[in-house]
Amino acid sequence: MAFDEMARFIRFIVQTDHPSRTRCTGVVGSLRIAMEAGKLPDYQQEHVEEIFQKLNDGMPCPPFDDKKWSDCVCWFKDNEESQTWISLFRDIIAILEDADLRVSMLTTQRPGMIVYEDAVQVVAKPWKF
Numbered sequence: 001m002a003f004d005e006m007a008r009f010i011r012f013i014v015q016t017d018h019p020s021r022t023r024c025t026g027v028v029g030s031l032r033i034a035m036e037a038g039k040l041p042d043y044q045q046e047h048v049e050e051i052f053q054k055l056n057d058g059m060p061c062p063p064f065d066d067k068k069w070s071d072c073v074c075w076f077k078d079n080e081e082s083q084t085w086i087s088l089f090r091d092i093i094a095i096l097e098d099a100d101l102r103v104s105m106l107t108t109q110r111p112g113m114i115v116y117e118d119a120v121q122v123v124a125k126p127w128k129f
Contacts, residue, residue, distance in 0.1 A: 009075035009111045009122060010082075012089055015102040026074065027092045028055065030101060039099050051092060059085055060118040068115065072123045075111045082120040 013024035025033070034040055035048050062074070076082045076089075093103045112124035 007109055008078040009108050010078055010086065011073060011075045011106045011108075011111075012093060013104050013106060014096060015104055024104075027089060027096060027103060030096055031092050034096065034099050034101070040095065041098075044095055044098075047091075048095065051088060054088060060120065062116045062118075062121075062123045069123060069125075072115055072125050073111075075108070075122050075124060077120055077122065078107075079120070085120055 012027045014027060014030040016024055031048060031051075035045070040048060062069075076086055096103050110127070111122055112126040114122045114124045116123035
């Protein structure tokens with residue numbers, strides 16, 4: 001992919017005490033962990049299941065079984081096609097913040113070496129760790 005100088009990529013992470021942002025957990029994984037650990041109130045369980053169903057039914061899923069992706073992270077493209085998914089991720093963020101998890105939004109024009117791309121996202125190996 002040739003980078004458009006104006007292209008912007010967005011990533012949401014759950015903050016930890018680790019100094020590297022690439023070692024932070026993404027919001028979907030963090031939501032799954034919080035749900036399985038019983039950290040979410042009962043009234044949110046059904047909503048979380050609906051969110052996971054929407055993600056499974058409609059968001060493109062990169063083939064993560066490829067071993068070369070072990071240090072890669074996903075970034076949303078900042079485009080019209082991504083807005084529905086970014087909105088859904090904002091619902092996830094609200095749930096995580098209710099569970100006292102700190103979530104940050106990162107933006108970049110250079111996400112790293114892109115190993116996968118679709119209409120809404122890229123998977124990239126960061127330039128450095």
